[in-house]
Amino acid sequence: GEYKLPKGTPVVINHWALHHDPEAWNDVDAFIPERFLDEDGKLGPKPKSYLPFSAGTRVCLGEFVAKPELHLLFACLMQRYTWSMEDGKTPDLAPIGSIFAMNPKEQDVVIKRRF
Numbered sequence: 001g002e003y004k005l006p007k008g009t010p011v012v013i014n015h016w017a018l019h020h021d022p023e024a025w026n027d028v029d030a031f032i033p034e035r036f037l038d039e040d041g042k043l044g045p046k047p048k049s050y051l052p053f054s055a056g057t058r059v060c061l062g063e064f065v066a067k068p069e070l071h072l073l074f075a076c077l078m079q080r081y082t083w084s085m086e087d088g089k090t091p092d093l094a095p096i097g098s099i100f101a102m103n104p105k106e107q108d109v110v111i112k113r114r115f
């Protein structure tokens with residue numbers, strides 16, 4: 001490749017940069033889940049600039065636990081409750097950074113039981 005690193009150099013993937021690359025993503029901060037679908041509405045090929053579980057020898061070992069868990073959890077939460085912001089507010093997606101992970105700011109969400 002283009003870069004020469006001394007043996008033993010720790011290398012980490014900057015996942016935030018990868019997932020915010022304006023050359024790879026349109027309107028990157030907008031919530032557009034359809035961006036992952038193909039013309040037939042089916043799950044499209046994995047975008048190149050998308051590695052939420054990393055890659056290579058240190059790839060996440062929990063990907064196949066986490067994905068079905070999240071699928072079930074979100075399905076249950078969406079089935080039982082409606083989720084919205086207080087009147088006139090939009091979610092603030094600007095992250096609070098830290099060395100390891102980024103979190104959303106605390107904000108009020110209105111959660112109502114569907115039944």
Ligand code: HEM
Binds near residue numbers: 012053054058059060
């Ligand atoms: C949405 C949930 C999760 C995400 C987005 C995620 C993401 C990641 C990422 C990006 C890494 C690589 C970190 C690095 O750069 O070194 C990683 C590593 C790892 N993850 Fe996850 N993870 C998730 C859930 C889980 C779960 C549920 C487990 C265990 C059941 C798990 C086990 C691991 C382990 C053991 C590693 C270290 C692999 C290694 O360094 O050899 N993860 N994860």
